[in-house]
Amino acid sequence: MRHRIPFALCAALLPGTVLAANLNVSIEVPRIDVAEYHRPYVAVWLEREDKSVAANLSVWYQQKKAAPAATGGAPAAAPNPAGGVKWLPDLRQWWRRSGRELQLPVDGVSGATRAPGEHALSFNSDKGGALANLPAGQYKLVVESAREEGGRELIDIPFQWPVKQAQQLKAKGERELGAIVLDVKP
Template sequence: MMRHLIRTTAIGALFVSSVVFATPRMTVDLTLPEITEGQYHRPYVAVWVEDAKGQTVKTLSLWVWDEGHKWLKDIRRWWRKAGREDMSFVDGIASATRPAGHYKIDWDLKDEAGKPLVPASYTVFIEVVREHGGRDLVRQTFDLAAGDFTAQLPATTETGVIDIRLSGMTR
């Protein structure tokens, strides 16, 4: 009986603390459309955040072909801003390309060093490049000082609609 009461109390406290102290986070819902015309290759995708000065704050996701390091420079903006300086960093964050489908990328609003971001203006970038295909770079600016927000970016040749949500912010 006592063990059950302690477990129930602990679970209740955990639930209440998770509701009261919601962790700020951003979610990027990205869709890669099925492309049936021509030769199809899975795209390289980079999702990252820059501050108002154009400095890379955090690379959230990098999807590349297993032997694709020589092609990383085709993800032009990301490569110039974050990739070319440190190949061990690239190796540490890269994962395999993805087929057409819906993907959710979560971010805890911390920089590469694990420090929480200060309230300021930032931009999330999504760059999608496909061999024998197109190249799209979309972006959405957000301000941490403004609190929660939702944005929907229209579909492009290489992406479907992209939904971006910032939640758990306190003002």
């Protein structure tokens, strides 16, 4: 005779098993009224209690540009073969804790700088990636921003993993970052 055990019961009986969970992040890049505005470099990561990096979620920096076609006798500008990798150390905390060890670009993590406005990131633990093997514990979502001819800002939001119930956690920057919203859902 076969015994059927419901999936939810199996998950509860196996220690360390985490069911699918979502982590959604909204990052506001504020419009700053200055003479020479540069889009910020932004790093987003999960940090353990000991301040080590548990997962890199996103890094926005200047991407490589193709050489524009010459028009009307003006010489074409040379492309920047390295993109903006040279300036990533300006994201000081991220760079010291994880960035300098990465081979950039990182598939699914690296992206271009973003214009002012709200930007959404979404992660799901059952789709692989950063959350798939994240052990239970206390974490911080950390967002760091650095802008040429501008300032730096670092914001963190603590949360518990795995998520037992849906939560919306918020923080707000003072100048280089606006509202940061973390939605965690089981």
